[in-house]
Amino acid sequence: MTAPRTGTPEVVVTGLGATTPLGGDAASTWAAALAGESGARTLDNDWAQKYGLPVTFAATIKVKPEEVLARPEIKRMDPSAQYAIIATREAWADAGSPEVDGERLGAVVSSGIGGIWTTLDGWDTLRERGARRMLPMTVPMLMPNSPVAYVELEIGARAGAHAMVSACASGAEAIGYGVEMIRTGRADVVVAGGTEATIHPMPIAAFAASRTLSLRNDDPQGASRPYDVDRDGFVIGEGSAVLVLESAEHAAARGARVYARIAGVGLSSDAYHITSPDPEGRGQVSAMRRALADAGATGRDVVHVNAHATSTKVGDLTETASIRTLLGGEADHVLLSATKSMTGHLLGGAGALETLFAVKAVHERLAPPTINVAHPDPELQVPLVRDTPAALPAGDVLALNNSFGFGGHNVALAVTNA
Template identity: 45%
Template sequence: MVVTGMGIVSPLGNTVEEFWQGLIAGRSGISTIDVFDVSNMKTKIAGIVRGFNPEEILGRKEARHMDRFCQFAMAAADQAWSDSKLEIKQINLERLGVYVGSGIGGIKTLIDNVDILRAKGPGRVSPTLVPAMIANAATAQISIKWGALGPTMSPVSACAIGNTAIGEAFRLIRYGEADVIAAGGAEAAITDLAIASFVNAKALASRNDEPTKASRPFDAKRDGFVMSEGAGILILESLAHAQARGARIYAEVLGYGLSSDAYNMVASHPEGYGAFLAMNKALQDAGISSEQVDVISAHATSTLTGDLSETMAIKRVFGTQAYKIPVTANKSMTGHMLGAAGGAEAVALIKSLQEGIIPPTINQEESDEQCDLDYVPNMARRKNMKIGLSNSFGFGGHNAVIVLKKYEQHTTGLN
């Protein structure tokens, strides 16, 4: 199964090229929140999507009936579709699917309508509230726009959603259930309610005076994640379908692994056992050995326990080889895009494999003796690579890992 299109909306840019150039430059997309009043908030920073005008993409009428997360998803899906050069009239719509998820869904729409209910009464609540806020809105809207009659789903696995969607779409295509599936995730949860809850859970970074230094995975001074937003979506096709239409192919999806921590709703397994299982299963599914992995895109949210448990899991999977594999953490620059993270990081990993450049993990200023792998500190690195592994983990102990490979024309035997 192969990737033929990519789309992104992010705090680093709203095209794949802008996003990629921001990553390899080591640029942070974190800034002070200016979209609502944060004067009484303990955390005042986030990764906010800038320069995004949904009306230019969707039209005023359509944009008004969609939550921001759905607008992001539609924009990223449009980019990916255009990038793939697919033509609606030339494909079997019964074999075209959409797998796009969101961890929180339309929370801004919900909050706005609760405010309206309290201030103006039930008669003023929007009749489009429910279809705008539900987590499957993005999948539904994309499938309606394209006329996709094939499998559609909105997986909900918290911050593992992007990889879950890509992995489940990969399985469907491999099993012959579809020819083409748009897969990824979207999120737009930067609201006063969500920020307040994460602050009270002591989950967020506290460097309000240095926003660009707040997200610092694996650094000894890390103190929490930085909330972010956006969307990342891939177009996945069977190899036969892509080759038959002469498509440009970016990468192959080789394997997919799932597991559960079965430990805690918000905390990672202290020894990273669930993460170890998911990585191991992904390698087994791909039919490759750990020695064949050239780079790891870490989940790495910049929390004390999460980064440590992921480091332990990587060591358990790769043994002494773990010290030889570069590990990059995109969230050091993007912040944590929640349900959009896996899709965005898949785009980054594909570009990395293509270009032979590993984005840095920025804000590596003080080493943590327990997090002692090669995290590609502060500057991008050139390396010839073929295979990369991408980790995504979520609240509730959901773990999803995908294995991607740089596409080579002579590759055979894939679906």
Template identity: 55%
Template sequence: MSRTRVVVTGLGTTSPLGGDVASTWEGLLAGRSGVRHLTEEWAADLPVKIAGRIAVEPTDVLERVKARRLDRSAQFALVAAMEAWRDAGLENAVQDHGLDGDRVGVAMASGIGGVTTLLDNYDTLKAKGPRRVSPLAVPMLMANAAAANISLYVGARGAVNTPISACASGNEGIAMAIDQIRLGRADVVVAGGTEAAIHPLPMAAFANMMALSKNDGDPSTVSRPWDTARDGFVLGEGAGVLVLESLEHAQARGARIYAEVLGAGITADSHDIAQPDPEGRGGSRAILRALAESDIDPSAIKHVNAHATSTPLGDIAEGLMLHATLGAGIDDVVVTSTKSMTGHLLGGAGALEAVATVMALHERVSPPTINLDDKDPKVDLDIATTARPLPQGDIAALNNSFGFGGANVAVAFGSF
């Protein structure tokens, strides 16, 4: 594989904090929570009645007919991809830049895919019979629906992929995009992740396996990574998208560059289907591989957007990983968990957090972690509890994602 330099030229998101990057970033820096009470009738009997609902409904952005043909997860993905594509200056790419669709790819991930379409159509089948099942159900519920619809929007005729690795999926989409560019198969790849799983069945399932917090207090205070009172994650929804390009291609068209994507590491724990390795060995190997592929010294890392979901075991394991991989330099690293504000977007989490990591490097400021009132003494990290300046000069940052099945993905970004 070549050492082709890969850069970020476009960003897009729709999240519990805002319908675009600007509003989401403003909310993150302000330490504002997007977690709310669920007011739907179906939530009344659930053991958990809070979630990070999207701030701006995709039907407010997409054409009505188009939106009706997409699962909610694909709606999120398309909204974020449209913003990222415009942000990269590629809206009229064929006319203005002579962009070759054969050299454009998509790597859009999801942990679950079109689950709301699947479950809603099953309810229709039971209540009204097979003739009332939507003829669009399959193209809406298929896992690659988001990637396919983005490819139609941007005119991508290269590889259109959908990596699925639970909560590490969004970060894996970015890793796959790096590979496509460095293997010479694409000049531009639209990468990220999306999820829309705020539905009674997924919520009941996560709650019954003791993964979700059952704190029934103020919703904005429930997601509390690293705090001694943490008792599980808060489910969120949304999408994050990055436009990645080879540096040569981006410079040739005069693109604005946010940051450089230095490298990625992907590993598996082979420990347990749901619980992390308590020593964090698999995650440590992912971080070390990302550093090795990036060809940087651990001391270059000055910021980490941690996976830190607010689970008792996972938060401690990640702290061990960072100490094991960054060594003495860990004292100079500003760590944050933006899940404290957005909740956990599952397959969309790594991508939304990649957008936040890139913005942190670009703006030289780390978002805070909120609700950290009493830090667990087993976690020895410098965690930002207010927006914190990052150093000037050449620095790098890590974005970590870990998922059920023992999936670990770390992506290293560098200032540009």
């Protein structure tokens, strides 16, 4: 790897926070991922009977917000914002609660869908009880920028608060935008990540109608099986992950502990189809190539990829073919992980959580496993880490995190050891 661009600040990760189907914080989530645990479970409700849902399970959040947040906070926030605040508080504390001028502090927290619980509950209230019973806080709760607005208020960020919306790539794009805020000199510290709370009967019914959800109601924990020949769709998940990004200079000046460096950001769009990826993978290759170029790296530097890998028939193999196209023979030495096999698909939160996993992977030199792959697809073109973690090599290492979203949004982030 070459040195970063002259005059461009290096961006490092100094804090991690999460609340996910695997755990109520980043540490327990990572430990469960290394152990190969699944966060999918049968839903404890009557939705299937009441609405005729064909799917009766999801990767629900493990620690409920009511166990963490005060009641007034619960009442004024949509669950998507609740999750983001929980993750932000952990990440901020993990970074040492840095003292930073609010004019030099930014926030970028994204959601792919936004406050859908609030939106649909509000419609039910209007239809059943009339306009006079509508909650005054409905609009601030349902707007897609609500999570980042609450994060901005929480930490006192005045350099800018942004919510990038790019479907399932939203969380990764938020981190990429946070990197650019620091690189361009607008901020010294940025809290960045993603959040989603869509385990509600309407989104489940909608995704099921698009035939993208797994129907393995009899085996929730085995349902998400990226790269297995019997995969039949993704498992919808919920939660949030947040990273504290900081210029290396600012982190060094305060003696902060550094996990890793976000060395490269690559963005592209397919211009192909509203839901399907370009079968040639051109946009995916472009995003990864740009991330490597931005990091001053080549394919020889890549030792690990946390794949988007949702467990759909077409998407999984398009991605591995793209990795092979990009890396050529170097792909034979890459350790591929598909962590949605454990977490489910957090939609707008997925890219942030998987970036957190990539940061932990290079920091601890361990690639997390992919579970539920009993019969690997013969068209899989990259070595897959199955069932147990795999050690990353010594020395300088680079991991790619891929996030792709409906609409043809592609984001690749290059993560290196600090």
